[in-house]
Amino acid sequence: MGIVKKVFGALDDGREAFLFDMSNSKGMRVSVTNCGGAITSVLVPDKQGVLRDVALGFDSFSSYRATIFGVVVGRVANRIAGGRFRLDGKEYQLDKNDGGRHHLHGGRQGFNRKLWDVEETDGESLVFSLHSPDGDGGYPGNLDVRMTYTLSDDNVFRIGYLAETDTLTICNLSNHSFFNLEGHDAGDIYGHDMQINAGYVTAVDEWQIPTGELMDVSGTAYDFRQAKTIGRDIAATGAGYDDNYVLDGSGVAAVAHAPESGITMTVRTDSPGVQFFTGNFLNGTLQGKGGAYYHRHGGFCLETQIFPDAVNHPDFPSCVVEKGKPQTFFTEYHFHN
Numbered sequence: 259m260g261i262v263k264k265v266f267g268a269l270d271d272g273r274e275a276f277l278f279d280m281s282n283s284k285g286m287r288v289s290v291t292n293c294g295g296a297i298t299s300v301l302v303p304d305k306q307g308v309l310r311d312v313a314l315g316f317d318s319f320s321s322y323r324a325t326i327f328g329v330v331v332g333r334v335a336n337r338i339a340g341g342r343f344r345l346d347g348k349e350y351q352l353d354k355n356d357g358g359r360h361h362l363h364g365g366r367q368g369f370n371r372k373l374w375d376v377e378e379t380d381g382e383s384l385v386f387s388l389h390s391p392d393g394d395g396g397y398p399g400n401l402d403v404r405m406t407y408t409l410s411d412d413n414v415f416r417i418g419y420l421a422e423t424d425t426l427t428i429c430n431l432s433n434h435s436f437f438n439l440e441g442h443d444a445g446d447i448y449g450h451d452m453q454i455n456a457g458y459v460t461a462v463d464e465w466q467i468p469t470g471e472l473m474d475v476s477g478t479a480y481d482f483r484q485a486k487t488i489g490r491d492i493a494a495t496g497a498g499y500d501d502n503y504v505l506d507g508s509g510v511a512a513v514a515h516a517p518e519s520g521i522t523m524t525v526r527t528d529s530p531g532v533q534f535f536t537g538n539f540l541n542g543t544l545q546g547k548g549g550a551y552y553h554r555h556g557g558f559c560l561e562t563q564i565f566p567d568a569v570n571h572p573d574f575p576s577c578v579v580e581k582g583k584p585q586t587f588f589t590e591y592h593f594h595n
Contacts, residue, residue: 261382262279266293267318268319275291275293276291278384282410286300286303288415292374292375295330295405295433296327297435298315298316304519304520317547327435328436330370330431331364332363332370333390333401333427334430334569334577335431336363336566336567338567339570340359341360341361343570345578351396353366353395367395377404382408383406383408385407389403390403401422401427403431413593419587423579428579430568437559443546443550447488447537447555448488449516449518450558452482452558454503454532455511457475457483458472459502460472467567480495482503499536502532504531505530510524511526513525524594525560529563529564531565536555537556540553540554540555541554
């Protein structure tokens with residue numbers, strides 16, 4: 259058990275990216291890279307004790323530079339309408355990288371495109387840090403971020419986020435890992451049982467921009483308060499799920515279970531929302547680890563977060579960060595069977 263470091267690749271300027279293989283006494287292994295802070299693999303024992311890699315991903319360093327698989331997205335995850343917001347009386351215009359209309363996941367040069375500094379490692383945890391200068395991506399203020407990754411002997415993988423600024427700014431960090439608890443190359447996730455502890459989702463327009471209203475999930479395809487298979491009602495959504503759930507504050511965001519492998523993943527967080535996304539854009543052309551091709555609905559995301567476009571909705575939980583008041587959140591993935 260412990261953390262093993264190795265070279266993963268190099269940027270055009272010669273800076274090296276590293277891969278860190280984390281393991282515990284139960285045989286669970288998680289690999290992460292400081293390229294975008296990406297989770298590249300999650301190997302957990304199934305009900306027969308056989309390790310399965312349940313995180314979709316890639317073998318090459320360059321693939322993580324070009325996708326959002328496993329990476330940390332920011333400064334602000336999800337969407338900002340028109341890429342525009344006002345803060346302290348000043349208007350800011352960000353990169354419109356979502357269909358040329360809106361700002362998505364920090365823009366074209368978001369945190370997923372950054373090579374994070376490796377601050378420290380020990381036998382159980384490692385810390386990545388990043389300095390985002392004033393004006394980076396159009397955002398105001400110098401922002402310093404620390405992410406702590408920890409793998410415990412209880413098969414809990416934890417991400418701790420801390421962001422500090424020297425002036426008023428906004429921040430909303432999230433991880434964009436795709437999971438398939440039967441195995442990253444096992445096909446669709448229709449047979450997974452999913453429970454999400456939320457009675458409402460943020461209502462959105464045709465561009466996935468919140469209207470400001472909260473939609474009661476009762477009697478709809480979006481109701482996961484009682485566990486049901488992901489595939490049961492997915493056709494009623496159109497393309498699939500891509501929705502921000504308003505969490506009930508219990509600390510447990512969601513519980514996913516794959517019957518064939520017997521693997522269960524419980525997600526805990528202190529974030530107010532979670533984006534449930536079912537890989538609707540995958541079409542079988544993207545080649546992943548070991549030569550696997552990822553097809554539509556081949557994995558799901560549970561992106562813990564502040565609500566999308568929160569900066570433009572005063573009634574939503576705030577994503578504003580003030581000088582001297584660090585923003586902190588955590589996400590835990592507990593694997594068990």
